[in-house]
Amino acid sequence: MNSCFKLIKKDGEARRGExxxxxxxxxxxxxxNVGTVAAIKGGVSSEDLENIGCQVELSNTYHLHVRTxxxxxxxxxxxxxxxxxxxxxxxxxxxxxVFSLASMRKIKEEGVTFRSHIDGHKIFMxxxxxxxxxxxxxxxxxxxxDECPPAKAAREYVLPSVxxxxxxxxxxxxxxxxxxxxxxxxxxxxxxxGINQGAxxxxxxxxxxxxxxxxxxxxxxxxxxxxxxxxxxxxxxIEHTAPFLPTDKPRYLxxxxxxANILEAVDRGIDMFDCVYPSRNGRHGQVYTNHGKLNLxxxxxxLDDSPIDDTCDCPVCKRYSRAYVRHLLKRDEMLGxxxxxxxxxxxxxxxxxxxxNAIEEHxxxxxxxxxxxxxSGEEK
Amino acid sequence: MNSCFKLIKKDGEARRGExxxxxxxxxxxxxxNVGTVAAIKGGVSSEDLENIGCQVELSNTYHLHVRTxxxxxxxxxxxxxxxxxxxxxxxxxxxxxVFSLASMRKIKEEGVTFRSHIDGHKIFMxxxxxxxxxxxxxxxxxxxxDECPPAKAAREYVLPSVxxxxxxxxxxxxxxxxxxxxxxxxxxxxxxxGINQGAxxxxxxxxxxxxxxxxxxxxxxxxxxxxxxxxxxxxxxIEHTAPFLPTDKPRYLxxxxxxANILEAVDRGIDMFDCVYPSRNGRHGQVYTNHGKLNLxxxxxxLDDSPIDDTCDCPVCKRYSRAYVRHLLKRDEMLGxxxxxxxxxxxxxxxxxxxxNAIEEHxxxxxxxxxxxxxSGEEK
Numbered sequence: 001m002n003s004c005f006k007l008i009k010k011d012g013e014a015r016r017g018e019x020x021x022x023x024x025x026x027x028x029x030x031x032x033n034v035g036t037v038a039a040i041k042g043g044v045s046s047e048d049l050e051n052i053g054c055q056v057e058l059s060n061t062y063h064l065h066v067r068t069x070x071x072x073x074x075x076x077x078x079x080x081x082x083x084x085x086x087x088x089x090x091x092x093x094x095x096x097x098v099f100s101l102a103s104m105r106k107i108k109e110e111g112v113t114f115r116s117h118i119d120g121h122k123i124f125m126x127x128x129x130x131x132x133x134x135x136x137x138x139x140x141x142x143x144x145x146d147e148c149p150p151a152k153a154a155r156e157y158v159l160p161s162v163x164x165x166x167x168x169x170x171x172x173x174x175x176x177x178x179x180x181x182x183x184x185x186x187x188x189x190x191x192x193x194g195i196n197q198g199a200x201x202x203x204x205x206x207x208x209x210x211x212x213x214x215x216x217x218x219x220x221x222x223x224x225x226x227x228x229x230x231x232x233x234x235x236x237x238i239e240h241t242a243p244f245l246p247t248d249k250p251r252y253l254x255x256x257x258x259x260a261n262i263l264e265a266v267d268r269g270i271d272m273f274d275c276v277y278p279s280r281n282g283r284h285g286q287v288y289t290n291h292g293k294l295n296l297x298x299x300x301x302x303l304d305d306s307p308i309d310d311t312c313d314c315p316v317c318k319r320y321s322r323a324y325v326r327h328l329l330k331r332d333e334m335l336g337x338x339x340x341x342x343x344x345x346x347x348x349x350x351x352x353x354x355x356x357n358a359i360e361e362h363x364x365x366x367x368x369x370x371x372x373x374x375x376s377g378e379e380k
Numbered sequence: 381m382n383s384c385f386k387l388i389k390k391d392g393e394a395r396r397g398e399x400x401x402x403x404x405x406x407x408x409x410x411x412x413n414v415g416t417v418a419a420i421k422g423g424v425s426s427e428d429l430e431n432i433g434c435q436v437e438l439s440n441t442y443h444l445h446v447r448t449x450x451x452x453x454x455x456x457x458x459x460x461x462x463x464x465x466x467x468x469x470x471x472x473x474x475x476x477x478v479f480s481l482a483s484m485r486k487i488k489e490e491g492v493t494f495r496s497h498i499d500g501h502k503i504f505m506x507x508x509x510x511x512x513x514x515x516x517x518x519x520x521x522x523x524x525x526d527e528c529p530p531a532k533a534a535r536e537y538v539l540p541s542v543x544x545x546x547x548x549x550x551x552x553x554x555x556x557x558x559x560x561x562x563x564x565x566x567x568x569x570x571x572x573x574g575i576n577q578g579a580x581x582x583x584x585x586x587x588x589x590x591x592x593x594x595x596x597x598x599x600x601x602x603x604x605x606x607x608x609x610x611x612x613x614x615x616x617x618i619e620h621t622a623p624f625l626p627t628d629k630p631r632y633l634x635x636x637x638x639x640a641n642i643l644e645a646v647d648r649g650i651d652m653f654d655c656v657y658p659s660r661n662g663r664h665g666q667v668y669t670n671h672g673k674l675n676l677x678x679x680x681x682x683l684d685d686s687p688i689d690d691t692c693d694c695p696v697c698k699r700y701s702r703a704y705v706r707h708l709l710k711r712d713e714m715l716g717x718x719x720x721x722x723x724x725x726x727x728x729x730x731x732x733x734x735x736x737n738a739i740e741e742h743x744x745x746x747x748x749x750x751x752x753x754x755x756s757g758e759e760k
Contacts, residue, residue, distance in 0.1 A: 043423035043714035068707050076683055076703055084699045303456055319427065319464045323456055327448050334423035334714055
């Protein structure tokens, strides 16, 4: 697998790049919009994603495996056809959900045995199974199967876990090479990204980063962050570990984060992000704006005829007012949730575009300072 | 209030007309899309309504009165501004919900005292209050405050009830004239439609129709149907009563119905309809097609890559498959509900356009026969 990443410009450590895949070229830094079971929660369609500037959709391997089934999606022709989404899709490995949702886990060298969080049935998933499921889904980018130890896990637990995850990565690579060579594989150009682990132990992370870099994969992620450690601990890990990942490959910070987290991580050389915050918070009526985060259920918006964010060009801000969205949220109308999710995803996607422009135009530091002030602001 | 209805063509009893209002001209026969609290359930926005051919949106006076509040909506500037919907809006009188949802009802000559179904607080609503609420909402068409007796009510109950509703109608008209003349009224051209009642007693209905016709209102509705009587009884009432309503005013059959009901009612001279079926059934995964009604949760659609209806041009059928919509419904994704509601509303709005074209082109009877077969079909 050759690298398909082009580093266009750097401003400090912030990187402006381009990732070419069989499903088209995307511009980094980018934010992936999370569609757990091949749909963004909040009634957001592929067409909506196109309209709000989404470049990469992310779906969850574990959720699609335990229900509906990757076998069915393969028979249908893969996720892209299923969702009618033609840009890149990244699938996670299932590992994170196995370690956070499923019960009765047993971890062995071969993989993990666990029970479905839906009906309790026993499932085995190892590196090969994860690759097979992701190959069935036909995603553009498949993530390596890894263990994600808790943020506060002891060194004595983390080190052997990371070493096993390294061995799993070698098996992932071999299995993906095999799957990509099969006649009936949906996406024979599926890309495998490796995942760096090591909790908050920089020395373990750095050693791991060096070793997985040798596998020359098309991309690398930092996993096991934003799982309970402080923001400062997370920034410290990124700052120390990112330099040991290949500069000519995209770097993906998994599951992160707030607008401020993203700005700080871009500043430390990260290219790709995903997070449920914009959709999950949107479903609770919390919206991101350039005047800080607002809770639209608040009574003070009752008669407010201004848009959610007067600086925003999203389809919701163009037409509807805070008062109307508040009313919909208070009346439990789906439309209120949909509006907040669409606005939030647009806000994130649009911030990434601002970030890309700022790096390109060598005004990254000034932009970052200004945007941090805006997103942490308190509206008067 | 002068008539604003133009009868363009008749084919048998079926009528092709045009209703001009301060919010624009609409073509009849038409189907009003029901947005209970100023939003269609299922995450459907004003923009969506424009895209699926909705001509008139209907909102519920009772629901908006008991929560959010018509006073707040008036202060905001009315429903049209609130929803950002610029075509006509019809509001019901609240009467139907008072008689079907609220508890502890006491009916007197002045009006009805009842308790809110939300928090039990005591509310009084009479003809004047209903007109005031609808004037606050600023709808295009306000419906008269009426009692809707049960389908199987005895003659002895129905006759005095209808006579009281007639007296209420006179009060509604006077109150609306007064409200429309006030300086701060949002829509000073609000139109009042009278409502014919009388359960399944044709003689009572006919006498009532004659008397309310004398008030020369801009439109008339048949109320108290589709509330428990058989379809045949309903068709019989329409057939006998409609001829006693003015021919130069639109006739609105409230709360009806299935595609077949609408076809039969148009055939008996009805011009306007509303019903929750397309949105409510859509939220349960039941979709209307030209091959009959389908339950998309059915396992047989698991791998079906055809659209919901291969003859349909709605935004859902243009892009997504039955298999994908089924998956969304089975996974309780809002997007599945949204897709089914959008498809169903489009199906209804599009059927009304077919109806209008058929009447205009004098092929109504042939169209009706063909469409009845299609909508009652069983897909093989």
